[in-house]
Amino acid sequence: xxxxxxxxxxxxxxxxxxxxxxxxxxxxxxxxxxxxxxxxxxxxxxxxxxxxxxxxxxxxxxxxxxxxxxxxxxxxxxxxxxxxxxxxxxxxxxxxxxxxxxxxxxxxxxxxxxxxxxxxxxxxxxxxxxxxxxxxxxxxxxxxxxxxxxxxxx
Numbered sequence: 541x542x543x544x545x546x547x548x549x550x551x552x553x554x555x556x557x558x559x560x561x562x563x564x565x566x567x568x569x570x571x572x573x574x575x576x577x578x579x580x581x582x583x584x585x586x587x588x589x590x591x592x593x594x595x596x597x598x599x600x601x602x603x604x605x606x607x608x609x610x611x612x613x614x615x616x617x618x619x620x621x622x623x624x625x626x627x628x629x630x631x632x633x634x635x636x637x638x639x640x641x642x643x644x645x646x647x648x649x650x651x652x653x654x655x656x657x658x659x660x661x662x663x664x665x666x667x668x669x670x671x672x673x674x675x676x677x678x679x680x681x682x683x684x685x686x687x688x689x690x691x692x693x694x
Contacts, residue, residue: 545657548664555605562598562682569598569682576681585670604671624649
């Protein structure tokens with residue numbers, strides 16, 4: 541489980557590149573891809589497209605990058621956790637604080653630290669799922685696949 545958590549946390553901030561071969565000419569491939577992505581309307585997925593090849597051999601290179609708000613969220617979360625730890629240490633060490641503050645501040649810090657990996661895993665899973673939807677739409681648009689592999693009749 542820990543290696544899966546580490547993989548998803550890494551997937552949250554890494555840049556991935558993928559290539560897709562097309563069965564169509566360049567202009568038709570571009571039109572099909574634009575139509576597929578317009579119907580999908582990816583909102584949280586950031587990717588750059590670049591076409592390569594000649595008239596008979598067209599390929600699309602896609603580069604998926606993390607959203608800037610993801611990096612900002614992770615940095616803000618780190619600052620909040622640091623402040624929680626500092627507040628917990630101060631409340632624990634301060635001589636004049638009452639018992640609930642001495643107990644609750646460190647408790648919130650510990651709970652925040654324990655919950656943060658699950659938040660990172662959730663965000664990483666969400667990014668992977670959204671990128672998978674985009675990859676499937678690209679693959680369908682460029683290779684004429686009408687149904688997902690699990691829905692095809694046998």
